[in-house]
Amino acid sequence: MLRWRSLHALVLALWTGCSLSAQLVVGTALTPAQVVQGVLLGPGVTASNIQFLGDPDQLGTFIGVNSNIGLDSGMVMCTGDINVAPGPNMQGGATLGGGNQTGDPDLDAIIAPYFSRDRAVLEFDFIATGDSVRFTFIFASEEYNEYVCTAKNDVFGFFLSGPGINGPFLNNAENIALVPGTSVPVQINTVNIGAAGSAGGNPANCAAADPNWQANSVYFVDNANGATVEFDGFTVPLVAAAQVICGQQYHIKLAIADADDTVFDSAVFIEAGSFQSNAIDVSTQILAGGVDSVLYEGCGEAELILVRAGLLQTEDTVFLSTSGQAVAGTDYSAILSEVVFPVGVDSAIVPISALQDGLPEGIEQAIITAITQGDCGADTALIVFYVDDAPAIDILMAADTMVACPGDSALVQASVSGGFGMRQLSWNTGLAAGDNAAWVSPAQTTTYVLSVTDDCGQVTAVDSMTVTVPEPDPLVITAIPDTLVFCPESPVLLEAVVQGGTPGFQYAWSNGLGNAPT
Incomplete structure (x- = not known):
């Protein structure tokens, strides 16, 4: 068997307009065959002869990523309408749909002398490529916690039959929905909060089902005040597994039902893609x-x-x-x-x-x-x-510029793009690291060099911008030669001749003679 995988996504079809709110989401858009082939099966298993017994709204799909159900997605099967499952948990004994008196003989055998009602059964033949099969499941019920240790409880089972299997159920099937590490079936009286319920619960009933029933509370989630799932309690994700002979055909029956009545719904959730063999x-x-x-x-x-x-x-x-x-x-x-x-x-x-x-x-x-x-x-x-290759970093630096005088302001800026993740900017002149723009006032011509790296650290981009500060010729002032006058207060023309410097000169004569060159 050859399998390609580069990016795997499971899409569950839900009813039109359904949104992924912060709760469990369920849908009934898929046929039983689509549920098995497109949702349930994982690698190493091929299925055929898929049949479902029950009302259409008792079987569907779920998305649990925004809930506390413990599984991201998969199939769900319920003793009533699966739309009872989304939270919040507002009722102690929610019931939706149902009322079907039909049961299942294997489930009847588990709860005798009582009879099963509202049964939902999904079954199919399969062939595995390895020597075992397994899948991950959760059992949930509205009968938690009130009906723990009572004489009758809702019931479910995963009945596997085929070569090498010799169990007590129809077709010599065995129930593989077991408490981890034991041969004890998962039931309300075997996996629960660890205390008898308020509706007539007797610890002796739980002890008869499993002497270690209280220790099994590690596999239980009390959801009495749950915000995302309606059921009052459910198991943690558990694994159903069995040895098989590769290449041989086996039959699996996934069944759930109410016990003796048709109220207080229960459900089983099975993880998407988890029904698989030794692949x-x-x-x-x-x-x-x-x-x-x-x-x-x-x-x-x-x-x-x-x-x-x-x-x-x-x-x-x-x-x-x-x-x-x-x-x-x-x-x-x-x-x-x-x-x-x-x-x-x-x-x-x-x-x-x-x-x-x-x-x-x-x-x-x-x-x-x-x-x-x-x-x-x-x-x-x-x-x-x-x-x-690590993506390139691009720097677009502003054009070089010139200021009129030392100390004048200029804007140094760069546009940075590319690279991977966060970029780190560093200047050679003491400008603030991380800034891509700054006003500067250089006293002399200065080149501002920007170095940029990224989270990958494999590429460094460098660019620069020069701010030119002009350097004029030295400023030289030449006055007229000394002048001799013969009479006091005779007028004399004083003149200063300027060479070099930058035009726009300012003059200051001693003795308050004004600010003109003559």
């Missing part, structure tokens, strides 16, 4: 020096994230190889040829650094191939990213 899911996360799937040389840092599915009971090895225009070890850091997953470990991180090779090569594609070898053959995943 390796590969993605990248840029940490610094990049945008989207592009890393810049000399500063780009990213992580290659490998996540494996399955039961994690054995060691597993992923083999990595590289291809593309960008060369590992030259354009980006060398990549390990294999990554080993120890028992119980489901993820690994491989660091990637874009290297500065000093060559103006432009953008280059890099491909990392991850291969796992399973019983049914190899599973291959590809991750694509790009290595590019």
